[in-house]
Every structure is written in C-alpha cells, then in structure tokens.
Amino acid sequence: MPATREDRAFGIVVYAVLGIVSLIVLYPLYYVLIASFSEPLKIMNGEIWLWPKGFTIDSYAKILDNDAILRGFLNTVLYTVAGTALNLTMTVLAAYPLSRSDFVGRNLFMGLMVFTMFFGGGLIPSYLLIKNLGLLDTFWVMILPGAVSIWNIIIMRTYFQQSIPPEIQEAAVIDGCSSFGTLLRVVLPLSMPILAVTVLFYAVGHWNAFFNALLYLSDRPKFPLQLILREILIQGQTDDMVRASTESAIKARQAVEGIKYAVLIVANIPMLLLYPFLQRYFVKGILVGAIKG
Amino acid sequence: MANLQQQAGAMPASPLGPPPAPSAPPAALAASASPPAPPAALAASASPPAPPAALATSASPPGPPPAPPATGGASAPQRLMRPRRPLAHAGGGSPLGRRIARNWQLYVMIAPVIAYYLVFHYAPMYGIQIAFKDFRINKGIWDSPWAGFKHFERFFDSYFFERLLTNTLELGAYLLAVGFPIPILLALLLNEAGSERFKKFVQTVTYAPHFLSTVVVVGMLMIFLNPRYGLVNTMLVSLGGESVNFMADPAWFKTLYVLSDVWQTMGWSSIIYLAALGGIDPALHEAARVDGASRLRRIWHINLPGIRPTILILLILNVGSIMSIGFEKVLLMQNNLNLASSDIIDTYVYRSGILDANYSFSAAIGLFSAVINFILLVTVNSIARRAGGSSLW
Numbered sequence A: 001m002p003a004t005r006e007d008r009a010f011g012i013v014v015y016a017v018l019g020i021v022s023l024i025v026l027y028p029l030y031y032v033l034i035a036s037f038s039e040p041l042k043i044m045n046g047e048i049w050l051w052p053k054g055f056t057i058d059s060y061a062k063i064l065d066n067d068a069i070l071r072g073f074l075n076t077v078l079y080t081v082a083g084t085a086l087n088l089t090m091t092v093l094a095a096y097p098l099s100r101s102d103f104v105g106r107n108l109f110m111g112l113m114v115f116t117m118f119f120g121g122g123l124i125p126s127y128l129l130i131k132n133l134g135l136l137d138t139f140w141v142m143i144l145p146g147a148v149s150i151w152n153i154i155i156m157r158t159y160f161q162q163s164i165p166p167e168i169q170e171a172a173v174i175d176g177c178s179s180f181g182t183l184l185r186v187v188l189p190l191s192m193p194i195l196a197v198t199v200l201f202y203a204v205g206h207w208n209a210f211f212n213a214l215l216y217l218s219d220r221p222k223f224p225l226q227l228i229l230r231e232i233l234i235q236g237q238t239d240d241m242v243r244a245s246t247e248s249a250i251k252a253r254q255a256v257e258g259i260k261y262a263v264l265i266v267a268n269i270p271m272l273l274l275y276p277f278l279q280r281y282f283v284k285g286i287l288v289g290a291i292k293g
Numbered sequence B: 001m002a003n004l005q006q007q008a009g010a011m012p013a014s015p016l017g018p019p020p021a022p023s024a025p026p027a028a029l030a031a032s033a034s035p036p037a038p039p040a041a042l043a044a045s046a047s048p049p050a051p052p053a054a055l056a057t058s059a060s061p062p063g064p065p066p067a068p069p070a071t072g073g074a075s076a077p078q079r080l081m082r083p084r085r086p087l088a089h090a091g092g093g094s095p096l097g098r099r100i101a102r103n104w105q106l107y108v109m110i111a112p113v114i115a116y117y118l119v120f121h122y123a124p125m126y127g128i129q130i131a132f133k134d135f136r137i138n139k140g141i142w143d144s145p146w147a148g149f150k151h152f153e154r155f156f157d158s159y160f161f162e163r164l165l166t167n168t169l170e171l172g173a174y175l176l177a178v179g180f181p182i183p184i185l186l187a188l189l190l191n192e193a194g195s196e197r198f199k200k201f202v203q204t205v206t207y208a209p210h211f212l213s214t215v216v217v218v219g220m221l222m223i224f225l226n227p228r229y230g231l232v233n234t235m236l237v238s239l240g241g242e243s244v245n246f247m248a249d250p251a252w253f254k255t256l257y258v259l260s261d262v263w264q265t266m267g268w269s270s271i272i273y274l275a276a277l278g279g280i281d282p283a284l285h286e287a288a289r290v291d292g293a294s295r296l297r298r299i300w301h302i303n304l305p306g307i308r309p310t311i312l313i314l315l316i317l318n319v320g321s322i323m324s325i326g327f328e329k330v331l332l333m334q335n336n337l338n339l340a341s342s343d344i345i346d347t348y349v350y351r352s353g354i355l356d357a358n359y360s361f362s363a364a365i366g367l368f369s370a371v372i373n374f375i376l377l378v379t380v381n382s383i384a385r386r387a388g389g390s391s392l393w
Helices: A005-036 A041-043 A059-066 A068-097 A106-118 A123-132 A148-165 A166-174 A179-190 A190-206 A211-216 A225-234 A239-243 A249-268 A269-292 B004-010 B028-033 B037-041 B051-059 B082-093 B094-104 B104-132 B150-157 B158-181 B181-192 B196-211 B214-224 B231-238 B252-276 B282-290 B295-306 B308-320 B327-335 B344-357 B357-384
Strands: none
Touching: A005 A249, A005 B181, A005 B196, A005 B214, A005 B252, A041 A249, A059 A068, A059 A249, A068 A106, A068 A148, A068 A179, A068 A190, A068 A225, A068 A249, A068 B104, A106 A148, A106 B104, A123 A211, A123 B104, A123 B344, A123 B357, A148 A190, A148 B051, A166 A179, A179 A225, A179 B104, A179 B344, A190 A269, A190 B214, A190 B308, A211 A225, A211 B037, A211 B051, A225 B214, A239 B104, A239 B327, A269 B196, B094 B104, B104 B150, B104 B357, B150 B158, B158 B181, B158 B252, B158 B344, B181 B196, B181 B252, B181 B295, B196 B252, B214 B231, B214 B327, B252 B295, B252 B308, B252 B327, B282 B295, B295 B308, B308 B357, B327 B344
16 A cells, blocks of 8 residues: 555654654764864864864873873772672572572562562661661772662563573482572573673663762772762862873863863773673663563 | 563564563563663562562463462473472471471572661661651660651751752652653654664664763763853854853753753663554554554554553653652752752752761651652552553552
C-alpha cells in the first residue's frame, strides 16, 4: 500500500525532530572536545564553533603537570578497581544462595535486603555510624558503605535461576561437589555475560561517585577525581594550577578556561573508551532486569 | 509485556540469550527504569507488603516449590532438591533442620552480605532515634536525653520550612511535568524511524550523557553558562542580546536543573518504552493500515495504548519519588545567590547536619522527608490500583 502524503510528511517530521534532538545532545559534548584542543583566548572570544582554532595541546600539558588531578585520577582508579572487586564478590555471594530454591530462609534474607530500599536511616544517622566506626578519612569509606546493591543481586540471582540449566548443578552435586564447588566450577564459568554487566554497572558507579567522598573525606590526598573536578569546574578553584607559572594574570585566566575543557575530557577518557561496551551491556542489563525482575 | 523478550533476544549477539518464557509482571518492568536511579524504582520488583512471596513467584517459572514432579522439566530450581532425598536420611532431625544443615555452605556465603546490611543499613535505622533526642557526641546515641518532638516543632515553625517544602515540591513537579513525557515521545519517534542505522545513531548519541557523572554535567553547565566566556552568553551577545548570569539567578535555577536533567536522561529513560513498543503485535498495525489509518492515528490508537501499562507504572514510581529528587545535583548547582530557589529539604539537611553539626535537628528533618516520601508512594499506588490501572503491589 503506497504511503499517503500525510504519512510521508509525518516521516519527514520524525527524522527532522530526531536529528535536532541528536544535535542538541551531541553538540555540547563535541564543543567540549574541540575547545579542549583550542587556544583559550579563542574560546573566550566565542570564535569556536565547528572545529578547533589555534590547535594546541597546552591545556592537556597543564593537566599532566598538575599533581592534584593526577592523584585524583589514580585514587579514582584505585577506588574503582577495589570497589568493583568487592561489589562483584558480594553480589555473587548473595545471588547464588538466593537463586537456590532449596535454600531455606531465602525469602527472609531477600526481605531483609529489599526493605532497605524503602526505608533507611537517612543521611545523619549514616554519617554518625561511619564516624563511630572510625571510617572517616580512610580508604575503606570509599569501598564499604556501597559494598553491594540489591538491584544487581536481583539481576544476577534471576540469571542464575533461569539461564543455568539446573541439571548441570545437580550433576555436580551428585559427583560430590559442595555448594562452593558448584558455584566456582559450574555456575560462574557459565555466567560470564552477567558478570560483565555487573562489573560495568558497578565500575561506572564508582568512577562517577562523588557524594560519599564529599561526606566522608576531608584529607585532600585521598580525594577522588570527581571532587577535584568539582573544585576546578564548579567552585573555580584553579589558582594553584597557574599561580606557579610566570604567566601574567590575563594569560593565567585564559589558561584556566582551557584547562576546564581538557579536564572534562580527561575525566571521561575511560568512559569514552568503554562506551561501545557500556551501551551494549547496559541496555542488555536493563532489559534482563525488566523481563525477569 | 512478555514481548520485551523478543527485543532482548533480537539484539545482535545477545550474550544473555533469550530467556525461557515467564511474562514479566508489570512491576518488574518498572524496575528497569534506571538501574542506578531512585530506590523506589527498585521497589517495583519486590512489592513491599509481601516481599518474599512476590519475589519468589515473579522470578521463578511456573509452579510453587512443592509442585508435583509432573511439571516435567519446566521448573528449574525445584529440581535441585529432589534427587537429594537419599542423602537426607543420614542427617536426622526434622526435615527442615536437615535441609538447613545440608546447605550450610550457602549460609556461609550469604553471611558477609547480611552482615553488611545489618551494619550499614540497619544500624543507621537505630540511629534515627536521635531525631527525638538531644544528641551529644560524648554521650552516644543511647544515653542522650529524650527531647520528644522538639526538633520537629522547631523545623515546622522555622522560617525555612515553607521555602524548603515549596522548593522541593516545585522542583519535583517541574521535573515530572517536563522530564516524564519527553522519553515517551522520544521512544515513539524512534519507533517510527524507518532506517535502522539512523535509529542506532540517535540511540548511541542520546544514551551517552547517561554515563557522565553529575559533577561533569554540572561542570559543563557552569562553563557553558559562564556570564563572560560561556558559549550560551557569547551567542546571546552576538545575537544582540544581553549576557545573563544564569547560575546566580534564582529564577533560572529550576529550569536549568530540569533541562539539563532531560538532556542527560531522556535517551536512557526511553529504552524501557522502546522495548515495550517492540512488543506490540505488528498484526494490529497491519489491520489498521488496511483500514486506512494514518501513522499518526496508529501511534495514537495502537502504540500509546500498547505501552500504557509501562507508562502508568513509571508514572507511579515518579510521582511517589517526587520529593526525593537528585539531591547531589542540586547540591552541586547550589550557590549563595540562587539559594532562594535551590534550597531543598535534602540540601538543608546536609548543610545543617553535616556542615553545622546540628545532628538531631537534621535527623528529624530527614525523617520527616522520608516518611512523606513513603506515604506518597503508598497513596499514589493505591489510587492507581483503585482506578483499575496497574499497581506496584
């Protein structure tokens, strides 16, 4: 059946609107990229639109010279790696027993965890707890309070239940495998896709997290990158980055503007590299949750 | 709604594979709205009043555990327990005790997780009592003297109360009014785009900001809106307008918050609707086309009703969490100049509690907000249920 004129017009509108939406989302990101490679003066004069002007990597060089940013970057890598490792372990340890229907009390345990999604102590009691535990300003405060997320437990448990043939587990048990053995030798090797999704979920969360650090850390050398970013981008504390140099006040002012763009790119390099995977696995993770939740 | 699976299975090289068959309860759908998002969203998959039962049934294929073996190979988990019977004789004691003893390793596994929940989630609940006490650090939570409702009264009487409540509700309502429909529209449009490659491109682009941190998004907002050097203001000036100091203007705060939020999340939030749209029976569209329905009419009469349950569930969740807006982002966007419009309950709790160390007073405000939130969620849900629509539980 040939399309009517009305339908064809509608089709054009669809493409036009989607095109505009994409442009609105993409342009700010693209602008940050080209600005980071441009001469700061040209950015400030509003000369940059479509491509870098006065191409330079000065801004990046300044970042590499800056100890705070580098340390923040390394701290974040450390928190992300250690935190994700703990997250993954804890998630598996909870999800596997909960996936077994012969696990007496699983509804009780599940209820215990699920309840915390509706009600919690709130900011102040949590803060006092961390304080009383002596975790303030320690490495552990970045890892322990978010050691596991109920959402990921549910996704993984569902995967164990529905994608691992129970016959395989039975066979392992008959051959004398303990529960730990079954988990390590049978279930986990068959669960690589869901483990990958879980790792990505957690890792992105750690990389982007700033609030726990803001609450619990006051020792600057322990700051993750996001807190340093906050200082530079939002609070405008960039003095120490340029004061050391011999540049004039105006030049320093310009350098600061350039640094802001470059630091945005640097902070998101892992995200840029991982984006193809992130998109694919995250969408899948979301849909698994939706179907089987 | 079971058709969601087709969408997942149809994806190229799906590592998760198409799941067997259970149709998703509508609640489960909602849960997927945005994984790292509001706790309320998670709630969906669990149904609070009867959490254990709901969870068990929604997740496992047909048949409760004690179903007869006649179900054949259908039910996966329950099979685990059957062939073990001979072993059970060795154990002695009650059947329940034997089942627990046999699986002792499972309890060892889950122990650290339970310990984590007790320490980091339940221990703070014990601390809520300081809202009714005059907490002194040197006395500890238990020994601090009771104060009754003093802190609540002080908060309700305070000059801040009205401003905080208004700002919180206004921001939540604004975000709901603008941020809720846009992902639906985006999904409907994406569904209409004939070219797969174009669709993929738009999706890749619009999903991207989801992975940026709040700090990065607010940081970008600040540099683009910088009154002297920002892109937006240089554009305004070159068009003959005047530079606006957006971040310092209370009148702009909520709009900036909502628009940047839409920018960041619309693509990601559309995923769930897109999946629901993929599950609509193509035969319906065929029939409508034969009857001469235009594309617009088919969207209105087929697609929209098709995703109505999904929309309703997400609406419930969103209304229910209207008071718990992204507090981290508000905190980052807040400054002394826009405080009149940007101060919400959660940021006030942070300032007065953590920065000024008014622990009891702030804990009382936090508790007030948590209780309101909970009541909202329950109320909205019961309205939705009575209206004959979907409900979370």
